[in-house]
Amino acid sequence: MSANLRECSHLKLHELPATDGSPAGHDNGHGDPHSREEWVRDRIGGQNVTQMHYARRGIVSPEMTYVAQREQLDPELIRSEVACGRMIIPANMHHTRLEPIAIGIEARCKINANIGNSSVTSDIGSELQKLQLAIRYGAHTAMDLSTGGNIPEIRQAIIDNSPVPIGTVPIYEAMAKVECIEELSIDLLLETIAAQAEQGVDYMTIHAGVLREYVPLTANRVTGIVSRGGAILAQWMKHHKKQNMLYDHFDEICEIFKKHDVCFSLGDGLRPGSLADANDDAQFRELDTLGELTLRAWEHDVQVMIEGPGHVPMHLVAMNVEREMEVCHEAPFYVLGPLVTDVAPGYDHITSAIGAAIAGQAGASLLCYVTPKEHLGLPDADDVRQGVIAYRIAAHAADVARGRQGARDWDDALSRARFQFDWNGQFELAMDPEGARAMHDETLPDETHKGARYCSMCGPKFCSMRLTTDLRAAAAEPAEELAASSG
Amino acid sequence: MSANLRECSHLKLHELPATDGSPAGHDNGHGDPHSREEWVRDRIGGQNVTQMHYARRGIVSPEMTYVAQREQLDPELIRSEVACGRMIIPANMHHTRLEPIAIGIEARCKINANIGNSSVTSDIGSELQKLQLAIRYGAHTAMDLSTGGNIPEIRQAIIDNSPVPIGTVPIYEAMAKVECIEELSIDLLLETIAAQAEQGVDYMTIHAGVLREYVPLTANRVTGIVSRGGAILAQWMKHHKKQNMLYDHFDEICEIFKKHDVCFSLGDGLRPGSLADANDDAQFRELDTLGELTLRAWEHDVQVMIEGPGHVPMHLVAMNVEREMEVCHEAPFYVLGPLVTDVAPGYDHITSAIGAAIAGQAGASLLCYVTPKEHLGLPDADDVRQGVIAYRIAAHAADVARGRQGARDWDDALSRARFQFDWNGQFELAMDPEGARAMHDETLPDETHKGARYCSMCGPKFCSMRLTTDLRAAAAEPAEELAASSG
Numbered sequence: 001m002s003a004n005l006r007e008c009s010h011l012k013l014h015e016l017p018a019t020d021g022s023p024a025g026h027d028n029g030h031g032d033p034h035s036r037e038e039w040v041r042d043r044i045g046g047q048n049v050t051q052m053h054y055a056r057r058g059i060v061s062p063e064m065t066y067v068a069q070r071e072q073l074d075p076e077l078i079r080s081e082v083a084c085g086r087m088i089i090p091a092n093m094h095h096t097r098l099e100p101i102a103i104g105i106e107a108r109c110k111i112n113a114n115i116g117n118s119s120v121t122s123d124i125g126s127e128l129q130k131l132q133l134a135i136r137y138g139a140h141t142a143m144d145l146s147t148g149g150n151i152p153e154i155r156q157a158i159i160d161n162s163p164v165p166i167g168t169v170p171i172y173e174a175m176a177k178v179e180c181i182e183e184l185s186i187d188l189l190l191e192t193i194a195a196q197a198e199q200g201v202d203y204m205t206i207h208a209g210v211l212r213e214y215v216p217l218t219a220n221r222v223t224g225i226v227s228r229g230g231a232i233l234a235q236w237m238k239h240h241k242k243q244n245m246l247y248d249h250f251d252e253i254c255e256i257f258k259k260h261d262v263c264f265s266l267g268d269g270l271r272p273g274s275l276a277d278a279n280d281d282a283q284f285r286e287l288d289t290l291g292e293l294t295l296r297a298w299e300h301d302v303q304v305m306i307e308g309p310g311h312v313p314m315h316l317v318a319m320n321v322e323r324e325m326e327v328c329h330e331a332p333f334y335v336l337g338p339l340v341t342d343v344a345p346g347y348d349h350i351t352s353a354i355g356a357a358i359a360g361q362a363g364a365s366l367l368c369y370v371t372p373k374e375h376l377g378l379p380d381a382d383d384v385r386q387g388v389i390a391y392r393i394a395a396h397a398a399d400v401a402r403g404r405q406g407a408r409d410w411d412d413a414l415s416r417a418r419f420q421f422d423w424n425g426q427f428e429l430a431m432d433p434e435g436a437r438a439m440h441d442e443t444l445p446d447e448t449h450k451g452a453r454y455c456s457m458c459g460p461k462f463c464s465m466r467l468t469t470d471l472r473a474a475a476a477e478p479a480e481e482l483a484a485s486s487g
Numbered sequence: 488m489s490a491n492l493r494e495c496s497h498l499k500l501h502e503l504p505a506t507d508g509s510p511a512g513h514d515n516g517h518g519d520p521h522s523r524e525e526w527v528r529d530r531i532g533g534q535n536v537t538q539m540h541y542a543r544r545g546i547v548s549p550e551m552t553y554v555a556q557r558e559q560l561d562p563e564l565i566r567s568e569v570a571c572g573r574m575i576i577p578a579n580m581h582h583t584r585l586e587p588i589a590i591g592i593e594a595r596c597k598i599n600a601n602i603g604n605s606s607v608t609s610d611i612g613s614e615l616q617k618l619q620l621a622i623r624y625g626a627h628t629a630m631d632l633s634t635g636g637n638i639p640e641i642r643q644a645i646i647d648n649s650p651v652p653i654g655t656v657p658i659y660e661a662m663a664k665v666e667c668i669e670e671l672s673i674d675l676l677l678e679t680i681a682a683q684a685e686q687g688v689d690y691m692t693i694h695a696g697v698l699r700e701y702v703p704l705t706a707n708r709v710t711g712i713v714s715r716g717g718a719i720l721a722q723w724m725k726h727h728k729k730q731n732m733l734y735d736h737f738d739e740i741c742e743i744f745k746k747h748d749v750c751f752s753l754g755d756g757l758r759p760g761s762l763a764d765a766n767d768d769a770q771f772r773e774l775d776t777l778g779e780l781t782l783r784a785w786e787h788d789v790q791v792m793i794e795g796p797g798h799v800p801m802h803l804v805a806m807n808v809e810r811e812m813e814v815c816h817e818a819p820f821y822v823l824g825p826l827v828t829d830v831a832p833g834y835d836h837i838t839s840a841i842g843a844a845i846a847g848q849a850g851a852s853l854l855c856y857v858t859p860k861e862h863l864g865l866p867d868a869d870d871v872r873q874g875v876i877a878y879r880i881a882a883h884a885a886d887v888a889r890g891r892q893g894a895r896d897w898d899d900a901l902s903r904a905r906f907q908f909d910w911n912g913q914f915e916l917a918m919d920p921e922g923a924r925a926m927h928d929e930t931l932p933d934e935t936h937k938g939a940r941y942c943s944m945c946g947p948k949f950c951s952m953r954l955t956t957d958l959r960a961a962a963a964e965p966a967e968e969l970a971a972s973s974g
Contacts, residue, residue, distance in 0.1 A: 224952060231955055234954070313887045340884040341898055342905075345923040350876075377931065390834070461634070463715075475725075
């Protein structure tokens with residue numbers, strides 16, 4: 001380990017899960033997988049076991065202490081943020097392998113990776129591979145969006161193997177149990193939600209804000225309704241001529257959530273699917289309803305975050321974050337990108353990382369990644385890597401811009417290694433060490449080049465940093481020289 | 488060609504050069520390469536042939552008319568912007584194959600691709616390939632940064648084959664003519680600049696603002712001086728105990744530039760090379776000097792743009808653009824990225840596209856791309872593709888955010904094609920048509936799938952856009968249904 005890395009090894013480690021996401025049972029070099037069994041033993045059978053419930057009674061839970069250490073923040077601050085709803089700790093009592101994280105404006109910005117198969121393609125093995133890859137590259141949470149195959153079995157495997165919180169969209173599994181949308185019922189949905197809560201899902205997307213009266217507001221949109229959950233519920237409401245059943249039965253969902261400590265991720269079923277549809281009435285009226293539901297969930301001490309768009313031009317991103325904070329009482333904001341242009345399918349990890357970075361700077365707490373394959377197909381393992389790295393860049397840039405504790409230290413450490421031509425140190429500190437080393441190897445593969453005072457970009461004669469170093473060394477001898485010409 | 492593409496084929500075409508950048512002599516399907524020979528015939532031997540000179544005398548040149556058409560702006564607006572220095576048209580009289588472009592806040596945001604070999608690697612054939620690739624993917628200008636091999640020959644081949652303006656950094660070629668930095672002289676530099684101007688270089692980076700008294704201000708920087716030109720001049724000034732010769736002889740450079748119409752790209756030799764060094768005294772005092780030099784160049788009616796950082800945290804990007812406008816009298820700003828974090832070598836096309844998009848939104852006029860290989864090695868052809876696409880995304884997102892004429896039409900056209908499941912139309916409208924099609928082919932390769940009302944991401948049952956379409960179709964029959972539930 002190089003001197004540069006040793007000095008600041010904490011910088012990268014606090015960004016990553018304490019273990020590397022290898023499956024339980026495999027020796028991953030970090031010792032046994034973390035277990036919360038002791039932490040949750042006393043909670044079994046409790047009527048309300050949410051982090052918010054403990055926080056509001058003045059209790060600093062083991063989970064709060066744990067995330068305080070990871071964030072380098074005072075445990076009492078964590079408790080008070082969770083109590084007022086500005087921070088959540090998604091930590092289902094039954095997800096004992098979990099290494100908890102904090103999502104909220106006082107914590108570092110987090111990123112989510114979506115995995116899960118579709119009914120067209122993918123299997124359990126490749127989904128687990130995507131999970132491990134996402135965690136290795138630094139995803140802080142993962143959502144299992146499986147819509148086909150043996151959904152409960154895939155989910156159980158994912159929870160069992162995941163040190164990061166797992167989220168789901170229960171209506172997808174419910175859909176797999178019926179022939180058509182019209183057959184969906186509240187009993188089926190509540191039963192599905194309860195089963196997932198008992199399995200250990202840490203947060204669930206519930207599209208309870210898609211009210212019947214908002215659907216016509218999408219009639220003139222360029223891309224209509226692009227949320228799968230939103231489109232399913234719109235169809236169901238039209239057929240049954242009834243209000244959204246998730247809205248009507250919201251308190252029953254809260255009752256399930258508080259028994260296991262599941263967080264709401266209040267879904268934005270009417271989010272815009274194109275720049276043309278951004279910031280329209282459908283989007284903002286749904287947001288108003290999500291604000292109302294936030295207060296209802298908080299009456300049950302159930303933790304809440306709010307999902308946000310989608311596709312938003314750059315100049316409207318910050319105002320979307322500010323509006324969410326105002327309307328939803330500062331519940332953490334969980335944004336999907338947003339993409340700042342629609343014209344680059346195949347590169348939407350980049351179009352959306354721009355929006356995500358700006359959203360993070362404005363105060364969004366969790367950034368849902370978008371992979372290069374978005375709009376074109378189901379992502380494979382390499383798409384997951386590219387999506388995760390693009391979003392870690394966005395989240396870290398936001399942390400730096402907001403001046404979060406210790407964030408800039410990582411940049412400074414890497415830059416010092418760069419200036420010292422400590423190539424190995426630079427690789428080790430890089431967000432993707434293997435990737436950086438491989439690119440350097442392409443033109444200067446020998447190990448001796450890892451000490452070279454130049455690279456192939458400029459060559460030895462033109463290396464500005466070598467010239468600066470020489471200049472400084474020369475200046476150190478006749479000390480008056482450079483100083484004399486100053487001021 | 489699909490209906491969607493036909494409707495808005497102008498959208499993409501106005502973004503691209505009129506020809507596709509194939510070498511002269513090859514039939515590229517656009518007929519003969521463009522030639523400015525007639526436009527410049529009368530200028531031969533003129534004492535001042537700059538666009539600014541004509542503009543200030545009230546003349547709308549053929550170049551101004553040409554760029555007005557490309558930008559969909561009034562030629563008189565172009566003339567007045569060029570006259571006041573807020574816009575430049577880099578168009579060396581000898582670069583007759585050029586298809587001129589406008590760089591300035593009233594025009595669409597432009598992007599530059601750096602090509603050129605280093606003394607370590609690369610050759611003329613691969614540099615021409617990079618040029619053609621950069622132009623095909625949409626670079627608006629290219630800089631030949633060659634530092635080794637037969638530099639004049641490489642440059643001539645690039646100019647002869649380029650419909651886009653070509654920029655250089657003449658001190659690189661001068662360096663190749665001497666044994667060591669100390670041997671550089673103003674005569675050698677002026678001779679090199681004159682030869683390049685006669686060859687047809689459209690703009691040149693001149694680091695005339697790196698004053699001797701600013702160099703000590705970099706002493707405590709984390710990454711010192713990272714501009715090659717800046718480092719060379721600092722070394723030269725230290726050895727000779729003299730002021731920067733490019734500053735002392737600035738008017739002589741203006742004399743050469745006005746005879747051929749070469750634009751200044753006033754170099755930022757003291758730009759920050761890390762977040763730690765951003766916005767320091769060295770950077771801003773040099774900027775003050777660039778503002779002074781701008782006025783001097785304008786006294787000669789020589790066109791100017793200003794180069795800017797580099798590495799800047801997100802929250803300081805917009806203020807950098809605003810400060811440049813104030814200090815440099817609204818001369819167009821040409822930024823390198825900036826990277827918003829230092830921690831992701833291998834992905835610096837993304838770290839910098841975030842900064843570039845924000846800079847473009849704030850008013851930067853030309854964005855110099857950074858490839859994934861930055862800091863690690865010389866980019867290859869695929870790095871060029873990735874860099875160009877990332878920067879077109881940044882520039883287009885900025886155009887949309889600033890509400891520039893027609894920019895959003897492209898997004899809307901692609902989104903309409905997407906909603907209509909017009910897959911081929913979506914690919915054709917995409918920034919990288921082949922790339923988008925190839926990703927779709929990975930999971931649904933058959934041509935029949937290009938009419939499918941779903942993709943492998945969600946599968947047929949879960950396609951929200953199909954559901955919305957069905958919902959709208961159903962709503963159209965019993966028309967009262969959806970309307971009744973509204974309001």
